[in-house]
Amino acid sequence: MKNYSNKKAASEAGKKSSRKGTPNKTTKEIRDSFQMFVENNVSKFQEWIDEVGKTNPAKAIELVANLGEYILPKLSRTEIDADIKGDVNTSIDYSKLDESTLKDIIKQLKSEGDTEGAL
16 A cells, blocks of 8 residues: 555545445446447347257256346345334235135135144
């Protein structure tokens, strides 16, 4: 680390260093290059996947799944820290559910009741 004896030199060095929340220039350039590669080869991806699928269908599926990671955002875990005061209403308005859903709920509740009775 350099020793800066004057404020101006220290200030200039600070402007050049990375700061929290500032994107890394090299990382951004790599991402932009990769995005450009993908955009320029979209029409070829289907051909490549079809070619791989002829000899190894599982690998073709894996390739599609891996490509999906770049198109669909991954869901991250979210932690909720809440201090709830007062009554919490956990009632369900069953009048808004269709008949099929109600039957599924009844079936599940009966199944859970049978399991609890076995304990």
